Amino acid sequence: MPTKVRKAVFPVGGLGTRFLPATKAMPKEMLPVVDKPLIQYAVEEARDAGIEEFIFVTGRGKSIIEDHFDRSYELESVLQERQKDSLLQELHASVPKAGTIAYIRQQEPLGLGHAVWCAKRLVGDEPFAVILADDLILADTPCLAQMTAMREEKGGGNMLAVMEVPKEHTSRYGILSPGKETGNLIEINGLVEKPAPEAAPSNLAVIGRYILEPGIFGLLENQSRGAGNEIQLTDALSSLLGGDPFYGLKFDGTRYDCGDKIGFLEANIAFALNRDDMKGDMGDIVKKIANKL
Numbered sequence: 001m002p003t004k005v006r007k008a009v010f011p012v013g014g015l016g017t018r019f020l021p022a023t024k025a026m027p028k029e030m031l032p033v034v035d036k037p038l039i040q041y042a043v044e045e046a047r048d049a050g051i052e053e054f055i056f057v058t059g060r061g062k063s064i065i066e067d068h069f070d071r072s073y074e075l076e077s078v079l080q081e082r083q084k085d086s087l088l089q090e091l092h093a094s095v096p097k098a099g100t101i102a103y104i105r106q107q108e109p110l111g112l113g114h115a116v117w118c119a120k121r122l123v124g125d126e127p128f129a130v131i132l133a134d135d136l137i138l139a140d141t142p143c144l145a146q147m148t149a150m151r152e153e154k155g156g157g158n159m160l161a162v163m164e165v166p167k168e169h170t171s172r173y174g175i176l177s178p179g180k181e182t183g184n185l186i187e188i189n190g191l192v193e194k195p196a197p198e199a200a201p202s203n204l205a206v207i208g209r210y211i212l213e214p215g216i217f218g219l220l221e222n223q224s225r226g227a228g229n230e231i232q233l234t235d236a237l238s239s240l241l242g243g244d245p246f247y248g249l250k251f252d253g254t255r256y257d258c259g260d261k262i263g264f265l266e267a268n269i270a271f272a273l274n275r276d277d278m279k280g281d282m283g284d285i286v287k288k289i290a291n292k293l
């Protein structure tokens, strides 16, 4: 059984109701931060972590994502004619190699746990990553690469990206009950989906990067509906505890919740300020607006 993480699952079957009306006819994963769709950041992060196969769990109205990761000959010939070489190269580089990208339909948005379960046959019997594109992370070393490196050091097991959140926000996240902490690595003793602040075992929240052993699929198969009447990944993960090693990694970087309007706007400003070609102008704009407040 391979221990290297070679495959990543991108669940993109959600309805994106928090971002209506933008997401009525357009998947939220195609919303651009600065000039790149969220899903492209996710695929690039996976590539940087050594991922070789990209599995998308899609739904109705999401076929534009397939087009985005395909060649566009008409556009390419226009760019060629106009000698826009660097743009052309950029477009080529964003398309995964033929045969490395697969799509499967979720058919009904029954929750993240169900979306991951839909990838079972494409993943097979090996560890895999899950990336939620709407959790966008700005980091010097991409978050998933931090996780795969740490997992290799530990010799395998399940690993979740975690971050500290204000206690009053615990009801928005899966929250972990921490065990032994060594540096930024935390052994996980328990997980609770969206607990009220007074019931939360900590303020350590699970965010949208997971490395999972394939045993999760058997648990998802029989997982009943949980919070929000959806099949929750966190609930199945709770049942997985006590088997393979289970860690949370407090990653270095800042996470932006781009499934939420304010989080998305903040991400656009932060990513623009992080770009050499934009930070000057963007900094001036931010200051000008702040002065008017």
Ligand code: UTP
Binding pocket: 011, 012, 013, 014, 015, 016, 017, 018, 019, 057, 106, 108, 109, 110, 111, 112, 114, 115, 132, 133, 134, 259
């Ligand atoms: P969210 O909790 O953000 O749900 O899903 P959502 O439906 O996308 O958005 P809102 O809450 O209605 O605004 C987290 C991730 O899980 C995927 C989403 O696409 C997103 O990447 N997901 C969620 C699925 O693939 N299928 C589902 O049934 C639910």
